[in-house]
Amino acid sequence: QKEVEQNSGPLSVPEGAIASLNCTYSDRGSQSFFWYRQYSGKSPELIMFIYSNGDKEDGRFTAQLNKASQYVSLLIRDSQPSDSATYLCAVRETGSARQLTFGSGTQLTVLP
Amino acid sequence: NAGVTQTPKFQVLKTGQSMTLQCAQDMNHNSMYWYRQDPGMGLRLIYYSASEGTTDKGEVPNGYNVSRLNKREFSLRLESAAPSQTSVYFCASSDAGHSYNEQFFGPGTRLTVL
Numbered sequence: 001q002k003e004v005e006q007n008s009g010p011l012s013v014p015e016g017a018i019a020s021l022n023c024t025y026s027d028r029g030s031q032s033f034f035w036y037r038q039y040s041g042k043s044p045e046l047i048m049f050i051y052s053n054g055d056k057e058d059g060r061f062t063a064q065l066n067k068a069s070q071y072v073s074l075l076i077r078d079s080q081p082s083d084s085a086t087y088l089c090a091v092r093e094t095g096s097a098r099q100l101t102f103g104s105g106t107q108l109t110v111l112p
Numbered sequence: 113n114a115g116v117t118q119t120p121k122f123q124v125l126k127t128g129q130s131m132t133l134q135c136a137q138d139m140n141h142n143s144m145y146w147y148r149q150d151p152g153m154g155l156r157l158i159y160y161s162a163s164e165g166t167t168d169k170g171e172v173p174n175g176y177n178v179s180r181l182n183k184r185e186f187s188l189r190l191e192s193a194a195p196s197q198t199s200v201y202f203c204a205s206s207d208a209g210h211s212y213n214e215q216f217f218g219p220g221t222r223l224t225v226l
Contacts, residue, residue, distance in 0.1 A: 008152065034214070043202055043217040044155070088154060099145075099170070100215060104154035 002027045004091050006103035014111050019076040021106050023089030026070070032092040033065055033072045034100065037085045044088055048074065079110040114138055116218035118203050124224045125193045133188040133221050135203030143206045144186035145170075145215065146178060148199040155202065161186055193225045 003026040013019045021035075032051045036044035050056045050063040050072065062075040072091075076083055089103040116137045125131060137144065142163045147155040157170030159178040167178050175197060177189045186205075190197060200222050204215040 004154075043220050045217070046214050049214065090155075099157060099160060101157075102147075102155040104152055 002091075002093055002101055004089055004101050004103040006087075006089050006106050008104055009107040010109055011106055012109045012111055013079050015079060015081060017079050017110075019079045019083065019108055019110070021074040021076075021087050021089075021108065023072045023074075023103055024070055025072070025089075025091045025093075025101075027091070027093045028067075028070060030067075030070075030091045030093045033063070034090040034092075035061075035063060035074045036088040036090060036102075038088060038105065039085045076108075079108075081110045081112050084109050116203055116205055116216055118201075118218035118221050120221060121219065122222050124226065125190075126226050127194060129193050130189070130191050131193065132190075133201055133203075133223075134185070135187065135218060136185045137203075137205040137216070137218075138184065139205060139207070139216065140183070141205040141207050141216075142183070144180065145204040145206075146176075146186070146188045147202045147204065148172065148197075149202060149220075150199050158188065158201075193223075195225045197223065198225045199223060 005024045035048040037047050038044040048063040050065045056063045060077045064073045086105040086107045088105045090100040119134045145160040146158040156172050161167045161180040164183045179187045202220050203218040206215045
């Protein structure tokens with residue numbers, strides 16, 4: 001069974017701090033990695049994707065990928081209360097016909 | 113451009129009843145998906161359709177059937193609902209030609225089976 005693991009949290013950080021969200025995956029051949037944000041009662045929306053080792057930055061968000069360690073993370077700088085949501089890690093795995101496997105999500109609360 | 117739409121938004125069923133969840137997308141995407149989301153368990157794939165005319169089982173297909181009616185529409189049917197099927201159901205679509213496979217989600221259907 002291919003797995004994507006996330007700490008369920010909840011993770012609380014003060015406003016303005018850096019929030020660090022982590023994800024590990026079991027399939028070494030995984031190709032693409034996604035971070036979705038899901039507000040309570042809403043549908044997931046894509047905020048970042050990464051497919052090469054290293055860092056990828058987009059505004060206050062940085063995705064980090066380490067394929068050797070099978071680890072992907074999301075950093076949110078200058079966290080805002082509007083960042084409070086559940087963050088889902090998703091992995092496109094080897095041979096899958098465009099399927100994604102999702103982690104269970106990490107609930108983030110940014111305290112004013 | 114509505115994106116991915118789902119009907120109904122809410123539904124309450126009694127055990128043994130049947131229903132069909134409807135999904136449509138207007139982004140000309142080839143691939144469509146049905147997920148269920150239960151508390152603490154993330155999104156689990158029920159069925160997917162890589163292209164018009166094809167459907168395949170995902171992680172949790174038991175108790176469900178699907179129909180890819182055309183390129184736009186992908187429906188999910190519960191033939192005999194069970195309390196274990198109480199969940200939030202999301203439909204998603206993606207462009208198979210896009211290597212990063214961004215999936216766009218509908219607003220969800222909240223189903224309760226009594």
